[in-house]
Amino acid sequence: MDKKHLKPIYWGLFAGGGTLAALILPALIVLFGVLLPFGLIGFPPTLHTHWQGFVSRWWVFIPLALILFMLLWHTVHRLYYILHDMHIHVGNKTRWSLYAFALLILVLTLVCGLY
């Protein structure tokens, strides 16, 4: 298979993930890294009581996992190009391994979250 045909897929996922990261990641980090763990907004178990049932439905859980997967894809894609920019000569094996790593984390998230 001509790998050129796959370019729109991995660049598209990179663009989508990068855009999502730019739009929502700072808020997510402030929320899940500061506000909730340090009890600065309310009582976190209440959030769980209200939304656990909804979030654990497959048609909610999968899109949420996919959003995070796109962020991770953006990372591994960029990492590959950093290696190139730093003159660390890696080939396609490294590229596909990085993509496979992101996919593996997605599969783990889905398996652990849905079963």
Added chain:
Amino acid sequence: MSRKPYHSRQSADWFMKNSYFSRYMLRELTCIPIGLYTINLMAGLVAFAQDQGAWVDWLVSQRNPIMLLLMVLALFSSVFHTITWFETTPKIMKIIKKDGTLLPGRWVLAANWLAFAVLSLLIIAFAAFYS
């Protein structure tokens, strides 16, 4: 079939010699803390979908000094990522107005920051309302 790959003669630390290139490399490197934190968020999502004990355990783990260090690094990285990502948007998205002229880049930039503000507010207000 083996072809000798082209090796550039550029030095390995080329990006340290010019502040524009350093900023570029810093921007690229933001992806590492972002990626690590994303994996952490995926663990949090899994914990949330499970029982309340798992969710509380995950939240407690976020106060661990190593996780706090990652959080601070990821926060700085993600803000820098947002700034640089939005900066490039007007260069990629060329919006042509009805009169045939280009919509000024600062409007595209402003729209990005508006979307950022609205989404950030919604995410935090949502969590604050339900917890």
